[in-house]
Amino acid sequence: MYLEKISLYNFKNYRSAEMEFSPKINCFIGDNAAGKTNLLDAIYYLSFCKSYFNSIDNQNIRHDEEYFSILGKYIVNGDKNDSIQCVQRRNQKKSFKLNKKEYERLADHIGLYPLVMISPYDRDLINEGSEVRRRFIDSVISQFDKVYLDDLINYNKVLQHRNVLLKMFADQNYFDAGSIEIWDRQLADLGHKIYPKRKTFLENYIPIFNRYFQIISNGKEVVTIDYDSHLSGRGMEELLAIALSKDRLLKYTTVGIHKDDLNFQLGGHPIKKFGSQGQQKSFIIAVRLAQYEYIMQLKGYKPVMLLDDIFDKLDARRVEQLIKLTSDNRFGQVFITDTQRERIEHLLEKIDIDHKIFDIRNGEAFEIKDQDLQNIPT
């Protein structure tokens, strides 16, 4: 599966752009704020029905315009053509179509055209709160398990209801066990569906992660990822019963899968505090590459890969390794952004692989043909 063509209208800083891509490597070269990352975001939209950066769709419409449109043409299984179109009119419901047919639920689309993005924001996985790590787990599992997503949405709703009740009871100095109990039952029921799925996912995922980290760090360091969940020791009903007095005091639910976390450790210490810049970067790349491989194994085909500002993360030698993996057919279609044209051209010269380079300027994209490349004075 790969993206053959994209057409953008009024998307972020693009008025209108049409591009045809290589099934292998595609590079977007340009200055900061030229619109390189916006192109990656448009591709991200086609897979996830939303922006990677800004979840308010209206704000992704070009300034002073009434709508944006992203149209992508994919080649699937060698010759089948799929068209995906996303249209957002200002203050209206987003339209999302596969082969001109409108989706009833956007969730049905997610996972059909899998994609993995490596971006500078990935450092949040290490530096930010547990919510970011849970979102990582959830985003991978929901790409192939729709029931999981439904259960998770319902769990969060029940949780909100329960927290409102706890707050109301505390504020009014009153307690009704019967009212709490019905939500406890739902929370336990849904929690017991979500926890085993997270556990199974991580049991399969972590070994893949370890392998990639070894490759990237040349096998020098020992890293571990541990899944930390209240539910690993006790059932949800029991947890809720034990925590009830504490929950009433704090006015929210203190136990459950909404408190799950991943512990990232390097030689037995938290990588957030003890990992060097380089170690943290290698760690994150391994997290994403393992995610790529995991999804590929489940789907049976290769996700699209977006590498945003990859040289910020890795030195030239490691980027070269990564691109070689693509030429070895480990990866499918790859999109790369970089500010320095010479750096990427130099790299691609060394590796014989199909590629296209685009010059991005002020929301316009120009393909740089090979002839042009040869004319560049050296």
Added chain:
Amino acid sequence: MSTYSSKLVENAVNELAKLPGIGRKTALRLALHLLKQEKAEVELLGTSIIKMRADAIFCKVCHNISDNEICTICNNQKRNRSVICVVEDIRDVMAIENTSQFNGLYHVLGGIISPLDGIGPNDLTINKLADRLKGKEVVEIILALSATIEGDTTNFYLYKRLKEFDILFTTIARGVSVGDELEYTDEITLGRSIINRQPFEGLNNR
């Protein structure tokens, strides 16, 4: 925020915008539309709303909307008085009546349990439902609430609250996916799901 040249228009827009699903833009469009109509026409609309609010009452037995103390359904002696179908609001009664597949009585809860919307069990007509069961005439309760997490939780609450009565609890079989509101289900699917109702077994009838 727009500025209005007439306080009268602004007041009307403010009131219209309080209605569900009506934003300020639509409210203004409606107000301007009404201004263009004949005065008598608009008065008819106004008085019908005032009269509805003043005179329409809720049935003392089932809480369905009614012109009399007891509604036409509860008063109809040809209906099966041993089965009560529990629904969220009046729209559900209308939807189920449209299927012509149900000949029992109703009980309108007036909502479903939803702490986020400030609705607890005491805000619903659950006590009245319990009173209706004391007469021993009723043998079956059909739970026909929305297949949402809140509907599901309300079903469970009702079951817990009312299981002391020796009654069969059933839920309507859903040919529709989770999260769909009863109101939007088509007549044939809904009619079939009442006929094919299933025993209620606590949680996870989904």
